[in-house]
Amino acid sequence: MQVPEGLKYTREHEWIKVEGDRGQVGITHYAQDQLGDVVFVELPKKGRSLRQMEPFGVIESVKAVSDLYCPAGGEVLEVNGELERKPELVNGDPYGAGWMIRVKITNPKDLDKLLSASEYSAYLKQAGGGH
Amino acid sequence: MVPFGGWDMPVQYSGILEEHRAVRGTAGLFDISHMGEIEFRGPDALAAVQRLVTNDASRLSIGQVQYAALCYENGTFVDDLTVYKLADDHYMFTVNASNIEKDYQWITAHVIGDVEARNISDETALLALQGPKAPEILRKLTPVDLSQIRYYWFQPGKVLDADALISRTGYTGEDGFEIYLSPDKAEALWNRLLEEGRPFGILPVGLGARDTLRLEAKMALYGNDIDDAHTVLEADLGWIVKSAKGEFIGRAALEKLQAAGLTRKLVGFEMVGRGIGRAHYKIVKNGQEVGEVTSGGPSPTLGTNIGLAYITVEYATIGTEVEILIRGEPVRAKIAPTPFYRRKR
Numbered sequence: 001m002q003v004p005e006g007l008k009y010t011r012e013h014e015w016i017k018v019e020g021d022r023g024q025v026g027i028t029h030y031a032q033d034q035l036g037d038v039v040f041v042e043l044p045k046k047g048r049s050l051r052q053m054e055p056f057g058v059i060e061s062v063k064a065v066s067d068l069y070c071p072a073g074g075e076v077l078e079v080n081g082e083l084e085r086k087p088e089l090v091n092g093d094p095y096g097a098g099w100m101i102r103v104k105i106t107n108p109k110d111l112d113k114l115l116s117a118s119e120y121s122a123y124l125k126q127a128g129g130g131h
Numbered sequence: 132m133v134p135f136g137g138w139d140m141p142v143q144y145s146g147i148l149e150e151h152r153a154v155r156g157t158a159g160l161f162d163i164s165h166m167g168e169i170e171f172r173g174p175d176a177l178a179a180v181q182r183l184v185t186n187d188a189s190r191l192s193i194g195q196v197q198y199a200a201l202c203y204e205n206g207t208f209v210d211d212l213t214v215y216k217l218a219d220d221h222y223m224f225t226v227n228a229s230n231i232e233k234d235y236q237w238i239t240a241h242v243i244g245d246v247e248a249r250n251i252s253d254e255t256a257l258l259a260l261q262g263p264k265a266p267e268i269l270r271k272l273t274p275v276d277l278s279q280i281r282y283y284w285f286q287p288g289k290v291l292d293a294d295a296l297i298s299r300t301g302y303t304g305e306d307g308f309e310i311y312l313s314p315d316k317a318e319a320l321w322n323r324l325l326e327e328g329r330p331f332g333i334l335p336v337g338l339g340a341r342d343t344l345r346l347e348a349k350m351a352l353y354g355n356d357i358d359d360a361h362t363v364l365e366a367d368l369g370w371i372v373k374s375a376k377g378e379f380i381g382r383a384a385l386e387k388l389q390a391a392g393l394t395r396k397l398v399g400f401e402m403v404g405r406g407i408g409r410a411h412y413k414i415v416k417n418g419q420e421v422g423e424v425t426s427g428g429p430s431p432t433l434g435t436n437i438g439l440a441y442i443t444v445e446y447a448t449i450g451t452e453v454e455i456l457i458r459g460e461p462v463r464a465k466i467a468p469t470p471f472y473r474r475k476r
Contacts, residue, residue, distance in 0.1 A: 036143055
């Protein structure tokens with residue numbers, strides 16, 4: 001499973017890439033692999049404010065419906081509208097073209113509660129035994 | 132892997148969409164050994180079968196298969212199944228995995244006459260080879276002339292070194308075969324079918340694509356679309372109810388319902404708005420609840436989101452616009468013609 005360095009991770013398998021007070025959010029390679037073919041992504045409206053770990057949208061694979069959780073509180077600056085037409089980008093490029101939202105981070109301390117790449121990798125090993 | 136009727140079954144091998152497309156385009160291989168088989172042997176086998184199922188098994192020739200319902204007295208489903216006529220005194224039911232014990236108990240409690248009903252599920256493996264290339268692939272492994280087996284017919288014969296029943300049936304809406312054989316021969320056949328199918332692009336197929344394939348073909352799934360709370364007529368399966376054949380369990384209730392008229396029925400729908408209507412989502416019309424989704428998901432072949440639902444008959448007409456509550460929000464859908472997918476012959 002790909003777990004790029006430099007990103008922060010949630011235990012619910014979202015990632016956030018922080019640049020200054022901005023963060024880009026998506027789901028991890030592991031998450032898309034577990035979901036299987038993604039067929040539907042529902043994202044919030046621009047301008048919505050989110051608390052840390054508040055559900056900001058929904059992702060659906062052929063069989064399953066899952067909530068998406070915002071790794072850090074903030075205001076939604078941009079959403080990836082491309083996913084409406086091409087939800088499969090989440091499978092093909094979860095850390096790139098499959099990104100979901102950009103947020104303005106209101107409380108940088110939220111980031112301290114997230115996992116580093118190595119912590120998330122260890123978490124997957126522990127959680128994913130048997131897969 | 133997921134638990135399914137007491138078995139550990141893969142939801143997918145390589146990916147649901149890819150597996151689905153393999154079956155529609157070339158071929159897919161399913162291990163459906165979890166399905167149950169119950170056989171009837173004895174001079175009164177036909178009479179026993181006739182009393183148990185809604186369809187008319189007396190119309191079957193040896194080598195023919197028929198879809199039927201096993202009913203409670205009130206006309207709801209114990210199970211849906213296929214009836215095989217192996218000989219004048221020998222029939223077999225193929226039943227859903229999750230219902231084997233329940234069916235067998237129901238059958239032994241209601242079987243009459245000089246006949247023995249036996250649950251042979253544990254000594255029967257079942258592989259399904261489905262898709263337009265299925266005949267070409269299977270032909271390499273059997274001396275049986277497959278072109279002589281028509282849709283919903285079967286023939287006993289050798290497949291590799293196994294004594295098998297080759298049945299031209301399936302749960303995908305495609306051409307294909309279901310092959311019954313001894314469990315100790317199943318793994319070898321599985322491997323050979325994949326090997327022979329490789330040049331065609333065959334894929335092993337899991338439960339996920341089995342569900343999307345059968346949904347496009349509007350084949351009912353027990354536990355979703357049919358159960359002990361809905362009658363065979365409400366399930367839009369009136370064509371498997373043959374009241375003229377004589378007495379069977381559920382006949383009186385179904386005749387009464389037929390005379391009184393249905394209040395709800397199973398229909399297909401297609402999403403108009405953005406969203407996927409899934410099992411148990413409510414259907415509303417003018418703010419009133421008028422139905423409930425029983426199966427729903429993306430149709431890989433059509434590229435739309437489809438499903439089945441029980442709906443008040445008033446709104447069951449094709450083209451009727453309704454709304455499905457998805458996470459509390461009404462999303463537009465319309466009643467659609469079924470099957471959603473029909474193969475070209």
